[in-house]
Amino acid sequence: xxxxxxxxxxxxxxxxxxxxxxxxxxxxxxxxxxxxxxxxxxxxxxxxxxxxxxxxxxxxxxxxxxxxxxxxxxxxxxxxxx
Numbered sequence: 516x517x518x519x520x521x522x523x524x525x526x527x528x529x530x531x532x533x534x535x536x537x538x539x540x541x542x543x544x545x546x547x548x549x550x551x552x553x554x555x556x557x558x559x560x561x562x563x564x565x566x567x568x569x570x571x572x573x574x575x576x577x578x579x580x581x582x583x584x585x586x587x588x589x590x591x592x593x594x595x596x597x
Contacts, residue, residue: 528559538578
C-alpha cells in the first residue's frame with residue numbers, strides 16, 4: 516500500500532516556541548509507516564530545533580524536552596548533519 520506524503524513538509528516539520536526556552540514539534544501520522552515516523556521527517560525536525568537553538572545540540576535537546584544523549588543518538592542513527 517502506497518501512501519502519498521502530505522503536501523506541506525515545511526509546516527509539518529515546524530518547531531514552535533512554547534515559552535521558557537522550550538519548543539514543541541508534532542510528529543504527524545501521515546509521515547509515518549511501519550515501523551514509525553519517516554527518518555528524514557524526524558531529521559528535519561531535529562535540524563529545525565538545532566537552527567532555532569543557534570546551533571547548539573545541547574540546547575536543542577533541552578528545548579525539545581529530550582536528554583542530550585538521546586538527541587545525539589538520533590543524530591547519529593539518522594545521519595543528521597547541519
